[in-house]
Amino acid sequence: MTKNFLLLALLVANFFYAQNKNPLIDELNKDDQRQWADSIYKNMSLDQKIGQLFMLDIFSSASDKDINFLKHRLKKYHIGGIIFSKGTAEKQVKLTNEFQNMAETPLLIGMDAEWGLAMRLENSFAFPYNMTLGAIDDNNLVFDVAKQIAQHSKRVGVHFNFAPVVDLNSNPKNPIIGNRAFGEGKQNVTSKSIALIKGFQSEDVLTSAKHFPGHGDTDQDSHKLLPSIDADSTRLMDTEIYPYRKLINYDLTSVMVAHLKVPALTDSETLPTSLSKKVVTDLLQNEMNFKGLIFTDALNMKGASQYGGPGEAELQAFLAGNDILLIPNDLDAAFDKIKKAYNDGIITDKRLSNSVRKILFAKYKVGLKSYQPISQVNLKQDLATDQNKATRFKAFQKAxxxxxxxxxxxxxxxxxxxxxxxxxxxxxxxxxxxxxxxxxxxxxxxxxxxxxxxxxxxxxxxxxxxxxxxxxxxxxxxxxxxxxxxxxxxxxxxxxxxxxxxxxxxxxxxxxxxxxxxxxxxxxxxxxxxxxxxxxxxxxxxxxxxxxxxxxxxxxxxxxxxxxxxLGRLGYDFLENKNFDATKLRSQIDSIANVILSNEMSPGFQLLIAKDKKILFEKSYGFHTYDKKINVKNDDLYDLASLTKILATLPIFMRLEEENKVDIEDHIKDILPDYESSNKGDISLKRMLSHYAKLEAWIPFYINTLETKNDYYRNEKSDEFSIQVAEKLYLRSDYKDSIYEKVKRSELRTKDEYKYSDLPFYILKEYIEKSYQDSLENLVQDLFYKPMGIQNLFYFPRDHAPLSRIVPTENDELWRKQLIHGYVHDQGAAMLGGVGGHAGLFGNAKSVAQMMQMYLNDGYYGGKNYFLPRTLNTFNKCYYCDEDVRRGLGFDKPQLDDIGPTCGCLSMTSFGHSGFTGTYAWVDPSTDILYVFLSNRIFPDATNRQLITEDIRTKLQQYIYDALYD
CATH class of the missing domain: 3.40.50.1700 (Glycoside hydrolase family 3 C-terminal domain)
Known part of the structure; x- marks a missing residue:
């Protein structure tokens, strides 16, 4: 019993401690804070003390005349603070430095920045409105938004952000709150307001909950008249005032009192709440025990300015218990009335001291004891960072x-x-x-x-x-x-x-x-x-x-x-939202891009990084060619070279295997009976696709056509010469059969070892097209690209895009004697009519990524299973690792020793492929990272191997993994 009683006593004590805590006290430096405030106050004249009560407004875009007039008033009336409004960040910083330099006591700078500086400043960063944040379930994200708004506020010298708006917008016709409110429910509004307060104050920017006692349930605008709130006191205390009661326990530093007609609280049909002692002192300070600063809403608003004669509203606001009189309607009259009221004993020294000391405590808390001018260096960059953009994006994602x-x-x-x-x-x-x-x-x-x-x-x-x-x-x-x-x-x-x-x-x-x-x-x-x-x-x-x-x-x-x-489709996000050191990675990518372009490793390239089904980085660098006439864009098309193997041929073969129409243990002769008598008939498909079948690396089919070109080529298309291999260059129509025959009759290597070869994909292409009685080009479109919504992967790119979108590949001086632009570079694929099982596909980085993401999803994409996970496991497996063969079936795999196709920093579950033209695509199931690099590194000719010798593609891959936080 005694133990329970002590526990209850502690809870009660903690409750009252929270209720009585002064949010303006700097707990770590409270003795110094008090000493500084006391020393300033003791040396103030009466005029200086009264001047601290006023906060004047200025547009940073104001004329020199208006700015000079404000400077005059600052000096004459010893003004305590300024609220900035319309203008620009650059001008506001400049004026803040000027005003602070001339102030006897440092100025408290305020601003309405409810959704960021963009609420008031041109070309500034805008975070989502409160209504949008109100739709988010994650209050930690709301905290992050507030923290970054506070960083921007602090960067321009703002100490008080007049936010959050805690009005419950229960009236859809409210003309002034609306999207500025978090919503209509008191619990949601309260939790979001708490998150904002914590976020603002984590950066030492003070907050002001507004508009007390609640401006949500009205269809009138206090800028134009005195709006009415007709609810009874029970409803008001339970609903509109509920958030304030909660916020006071979270170090809420100030409250802004609205100009409202609320008879249930003021006992008056004409007195605005901002001028009511019952509201400001009896309710807010005494009953609710609020010890922070109390601001009036702007006193030049019609809801207050029409009350009494010149200066009367300001006097009554102070007598009601407000500490800071925001934007007085008539400063001269207000100052004189308050001074007279003090001299007449209506305002006591204790009353004046209480407000002025609170103001000084606030100034100390925001660092004004040791004020330093605000730097303008990198101001623009600091006010719109990639982290800001990432947070804004995430907020909309969750809302x-x-x-x-x-x-x-x-x-x-x-x-x-x-x-x-x-x-x-x-x-x-x-x-x-x-x-x-x-x-x-x-x-x-x-x-x-x-x-x-x-x-x-x-x-x-x-x-x-x-x-x-x-x-x-x-x-x-x-x-x-x-x-x-x-x-x-x-x-x-x-x-x-x-x-x-x-x-x-x-x-x-x-x-x-x-x-x-x-x-x-x-x-x-x-x-x-x-x-x-x-x-x-x-x-x-x-x-x-x-x-x-x-x-x-x-x-x-x-x-x-x-x-x-x-549904497994690729969307977009930011590196910052996926646990990357984004600043480091972007810098490294830009640095290596400069190396690529300045050393002419390639005229240009595309780079894409995705994680968790989100594209986090998609950027194009350089130009189509070294004449620098056409910039590379994200939708430009590159010759993908051997990426064709895993993006076109392999997925169709995998489908056949999954449908039990073929087995990886089958032999070549089982799928192509013509190979029965060849030296390749007994080679298993598993060995063939693992590049462990003694096949030649490639066959230069075009070589034996060079000496007697007239026998093989024409400059115009005809039935006999119908295979277009380049611009105005047509190969004999019957040459396709010769190619397949040469593949079948090609010699085998003598040594049983790993050797990468294009020939398996000639064989698979022949088998696939015979199985389906259709072309590989049509099949891959119908089975994969069209249903997946892939719009930029295709053979024959000239049929789908203008030349301005197709990146030239090579200036072929050996065979075709022309620039290869929109035709497949690979000679074998060209001689097959542009459609090879090993080459011929063109695309951009995003379309490559879509196919790779399908693989990464275990065959699932767009709500459809293109493969079973079992199928992916079958093909993404190294069957001959013990024989130093790193390959899966069709897919490339990470190196088994120090030399290989990756950075060596990926898991063994990862897989992908590279291409001769300077292309690369890789996915890693262990991290869910997808990486695509496309270039035309062989421009103007294939002797340019710098991209390969310098391991550029894998260095970029290493940077990606190094930037990923543990």
């Missing part, structure tokens, strides 16, 4: 909410023969959304003004409707227009519809009925990140995990949020 998903329409898995249209609504841009949609499959674009829209849409199974409204500010109009509402309903009656709302969730209230709409995604803002992630969710490259922070009719209350699962 976007699937509100409705009838029939399980999302995510869309089946892409083949699935006609999809996109219809744009709203008056804001939608480029990123549409571009990302088309990254996954063909999507046709329409607008609400498209001619005969409804009739045209009948040809589509699914229509994605995007409602795009500007999110330049949270006060922008979000409503659907009447004709758009009607159009949505009409489309939904005839098509399966996905509605993506890129604005406030309240826009959905305008819809008469959700019933005919199969899927609704609430994306909150029209930011590029929201557009990209929403498209990824639609196609299963990202998961929907957000939840509504406000109710959208009773059918979709606060907290609604359906979850989706990944």
């Amino acid at each position: 976007i909410t699937l509100v409705k998903n009838d029939l399980g329409l999302l995510p869309i898995a089946d892409l083949q023969d699935h006609k999809i249209a996109y219809v744009k609504l709203g008056d804001a841009q939608a480029e990123k959304f549409y571009k990302t949609l088309t990254d996954y499959t063909e999507v046709d674009y329409f607008t609400s003004e498209s001619d005969k829209l409804l009739e045209k849409l009948k040809a589509y199974q699914t229509v994605i409707i995007g409602h795009h409204k500007s999110d330049e500010t949270p006060w922008k109009s979000y409503e659907l227009r009447s004709f758009e509402i009607k159009l949505i309903q009409l489309i939904a009656k005839q098509n399966n519809v996905v509605l993506a709302n890129f604005t406030s969730p309240y826009a959905l209230l305008d819809l008469d009925s959700f019933l005919p709409i199969e899927s609704i995604i609430q994306s909150y803002q029209n930011a590029d990140e929201a557009q990209q992630i929403t498209a990824e969710i639609i196609f299963g490259a990202s998961e929907a995990v957000g939840q509504l922070p406000v109710s959208i009719t009773s059918a979709y209350p606060e907290g609604t949020g359906l979850k989706t699962k990944s």
Whole structure:
């Protein structure tokens, strides 16, 4: 009993300690803090003390006249603080240094930066609005957002961020709060506000919860009039004021009191809450025991400025218990009234001392005892880092909410023969959304003004409707227009519809009925990140995990949020979000890129890094050729050379093996009876694909055509000469048969050892095409690329893309006597008509990555199993490691000794391939890392081996693994 009593006593003591703790005290330096504040206060005149109570506003973009006028007022009235508003970061830093330099007592600098400096400063970084953060379940992420906002605030010299907004936005028609609120529920608003406070104050930026006692349940704007809150005191204490009670226990440093008409608290129909002693002193300070600073909301707002005569509102605000009078409507009158009230004994010395000392304590806490001017060096870079971008992206990832998903329409898995249209609504841009949609499959674009829209849409199974409204500010109009509402309903009656709302969730209230709409995604803002992630969710490259922070009719209350699962498709993210030392890795990549380009190892290249099904780095460097006329872009196409083996031929053969149509223990003669009498008939497919079958490395088929070229080539196509090997160069039509015959009759090597060879893939191509009675080109498209949504892997690139997108490979001076541009470089593949089992495929890094990701997913991609995991295990296995053969079946594997195809830093479960033209693709199941490097290193000719001799591709691979945190 005694033990329980002592425990209860300790809990009560801790509770009251938390309640009574002064958030302005610097616990580590409280004696020095008190001494500094006392010394400053004792040396102040009455005017200097009164001046500390005022915080004036200025635009950093203001004219010299206005700035000089402010400087005059700072000196004349000994002003205690400044709140910055519109302008730029550069000008604000410059002015802050000037103002601080002239101040007798260092100035407390404040700013509204609820979603970052972008709330007030041009060209500044914007984090998501509070409504968006309110949809996130992970408060640690909200903390990270706040921490980075605080870092930006501190970088420009701001000490007080007037945030968080803790209003419960329970009125959809609220004109001033809306997206600035975390939502309508007190628990969610409270937990998000706590996370923000902790994040801000972890960087020593002080916070101000606003707008006390609660500005959410009104449809009026206190900038223009005095809004009314008609709730009774019980409701107010239980709901609107609930977050403040909780926040006080988390070192909340200040509260901003709103200009509201709340008769239940003020006992008045005319007195604003900001001027009410019952609200500011009796309730906030005495009953709720708040000891931090108390700000009025801006006193030039109509909700306060209309009260009494000049300076009266400011006087009454101070008498009510506020410490800092923000943006007085009439500074001269306010200063005089407060001074007179002090001299008349209405304001006691104790009352004045209490506020001024609190202000001085706050100044000490933010480091103003030893103020240093703010550096402008690297200011722009510091205010928009890659970590900021990564955090913003992650916030949208976790916020976007699937509100409705009838029939399980999302995510869309089946892409083949699935006609999809996109219809744009709203008056804001939608480029990123549409571009990302088309990254996954063909999507046709329409607008609400498209001619005969409804009739045209009948040809589509699914229509994605995007409602795009500007999110330049949270006060922008979000409503659907009447004709758009009607159009949505009409489309939904005839098509399966996905509605993506890129604005406030309240826009959905305008819809008469959700019933005919199969899927609704609430994306909150029209930011590029929201557009990209929403498209990824639609196609299963990202998961929907957000939840509504406000109710959208009773059918979709606060907290609604359906979850989706990944379909294994590639999406995007940032290195910072996947446990990489991103700064180090980007620097190393850029450094080695400079080595490649400056030493002419290759004219240019593409590099892609993915992890956990997310592309984290995708960048192109250099030019198509050394004349530097065309920059390499991410959608440009390279000759993939031997990557063709694992991207085209091998997957089809794996499919045949999985269907028991072939066995790896079979022999070549079992799949091609013509080999019965050849020296290769008894070679097993397992040995052949392991490059352990004594096969020659390659056969230079073109050599014996050089001496009598007229017998083999023509400059014009005909039935007899139909195989195009280059521009205006056609090979005899019957030469394909000669190639297969030469492969069959080729000599075997005498020694039983590992030797890499192209010949197995001539053999497999012949077998595959006979088995399916179709070309390898068609088969790989139909079986893999089309259903997977891979749009940039193909043979014959000239049939699919302009030459400006195709990177030249080699200036062939030996055989074709021309620049090889859009034709396969490999001679054997060219002589087979451009389609080889070992070469001929063209593509960009992303499309290569899509196939490699399918492998990494154990054969799963886009909601479909292309292989069973067993099949991948069968082919990704080193069967002859004991014989010093590192290869799997078709796949390359890490080295068995110090020499090999990788950095030596990967697991033995990893696999991939490289290509003669300077290509490389590798995946590692142990880390879920995927790496693709594409180049035309053999330009202008194949003698350029620097990329290989310097191990550039594997050095980059080493950098990737070195940058991955344990």
